[in-house]
Amino acid sequence: MKSLSIFPMSSYKNKVYGLVITLVALVALLAISHGPLPFIQASADEQFNLFFAVVTFGLYMIAWSKEKNDDERVQKIRAKAMQVGLGVMITSILAFIFCIDVLAIKKHEVTTLGGTELALMLDFGLGTYLTVFYIGLFFDPAWVYNDDTVMVNIKKNKQFFVVYFLAVVVLFVLIFLLHKK
């Protein structure tokens, strides 16, 4: 069967390269937190922003690479995980935008976003996608293959959604408290 892939996945090798890039960049970030790297002519903040973007690129490489045996089960899990990752990313960006707008109205100052903030949002979405994908791949019983709507899912597992809701509330409170500082 001939098919056209608009945005194809890269080979399994790139997953390994992506993992190496991410780990090296994370080690660099850790080192920068103790002081700027001597072999790059830039301040610690500039170096941090650069390596943060590299971490995001590494995560992207991991996310867009195939598995060793990329069969239809893997593809189905990937599609569901991408749905979750994209959903989380869009809702978190929306929440972020609303927070900025509310603060702008209250304080009469416009907040601008830099590359690191944008990379952080991408990392959040990519991190969610990768977490959900690997839970589905290696902890199969934890994965529920259903196409039910939000309300039906909530009715099926009320306890999980209460915990999920509380986690979101705690996250927002933390963001608010951090911003207040």
Add this chain to the structure above:
Amino acid sequence: MKNTIRVERAKLDITQSDLAEQINVSKQTILSIEKGKFTPSTILALKIARYFKVQVEDIFELEPED
């Protein structure tokens, strides 16, 4: 949807890995299908049936909730 892949495998005395290799999927995929956690596509169902030399309906059966 329930299935009799485990029974068919036992008849031929083959492992999940053997079946997975024959139809080009991972062992985890066969495990998930046998447990009823994953419903295979029509193509995969036909491949499984062809391997066991039976009809698809002999292996896969719809349940009332399907």
